[in-house]
């Protein structure tokens with residue numbers, strides 16, 4: 387197992403206590419639930435279920451610790467397949483992801499029902515039929531591709547966070563099935579990493595229990611024992627499922643606090659400034675993975691915002707906060723469908739109203755994390771305008787934090803200078819012509835000038 391390097395600069399809470407890394411990561415997992423369209427807290431619930439199974443299997447602390455981070459990050463690659471799902475199914479990827487998580491992909495009749503309900507539903511009878519036939523013909527290749535892309539994207543995030551190789555390998559293998567009929571490699575039995583075998587069961591069990599209750603989840607676990615699931619893990623799950631407290635935990639308002647405590651005590655990672663930067667960088671990649679049109683957007687906005695802040699004379703700690711907020715400003719976009727994000731023509735008014743929710747969700751999710759309370763307000767206001775005509779709250783000049791005003795300028799500049807589904811990228815003179823037209827009414831003129839100075 388990789389050793390964890392200790393860095394001196396720890397982040398302290400307001401009351402002076404050290405903060406656990408898992409306090410931030412568990413809060414951010416609400417963003418990982420969004421592209422899967424799972425009820426909020428899905429990742430936390432799978433962690434709760436999986437850690438109980440791990441304890442029941444009497445795993446040693448080192449393995450429980452690796453299992454813990456596997457469970458928290460197993461869907462870090464989930465946003466990477468949004469664009470592809472939209473392309474393959476020509477349907478809202480959120481609806482498809484939600485149904486796909488519960489689908490028994492080894493049962494032909496279930497697959498057929500799934501495709502009939504979700505593929506090409508807006509294409510007319512002939513279009514839908516030909517899409518279903520094409521998907522059926524390529525079904526094995528399609529599911530393997532989705533598992534591979536998602537798994538590899540997730541593993542990359544794990545590595546960027548400096549977590550052990552065993553966690554990355556497990557994140558890559560969550561879609562493997564015990565009988566060798568899973569993807570992407572068709573691994574069988576104990577050739578599948580143990581943490582991945584546990585994670586697979588947890589995600590199916592949670593998706594089903596959240597919708598149809600615990601008896602349905604238990605029946606599904608038993609029904610897929612030996613095909614999807616390792617029978618030994620199903621047996622451990624059935625044992626923990628006998629405890630009422632186990633089920634009560636899943637719906638408990640304090641679930642996140644309980645999950646934070648599940649990290650093995652002698653292995654707890656203490657939060658440092660560097661680790662916080664790494665988390666912001668990693669989640670920026672997760673956000674930008676959502677659409678092929680936003681690759682690198684959050685990182686570039688952070689780079690521009692930081693440059694503007696520097697030219698404005700901000701000190702280093704303030705610049706660090708600004709950069710983190712810029713990296714995370716679009717966190718809520720993970721909950722917007724690729725049917726909107728990737729739409730090849732201009733979006734409708736209703737779709738525009740839908741996209742506006744992303745700013746609210748960014749603030750909501752970040753606001754759950756105590757050390758991000760201020761950052762959450764900054765991120766939530768990145769579409770506000772000085773004249774009060776922005777969204778989501780129509781805040782005016784003095785109510786909009788300075789960091790938000792910088793991020794807004796950087797955000798619009800990046801949007802204008804990159805290709806979007808319905809238009810080509812603009813060159814710098816054209817982009818600044820537009821930014822100048824928005825100065826003082828919508829944007830802070832000073833920051834437009836500083837950005838121009840930096841770009842030039």
Ligand SMILES: [Fe+2]
Pocket residue numbers: 715716744768769
């Ligand atoms: Fe945004």
Ligand SMILES: [Fe+2]
Pocket residue numbers: 683687715716797
């Ligand atoms: Fe943005």
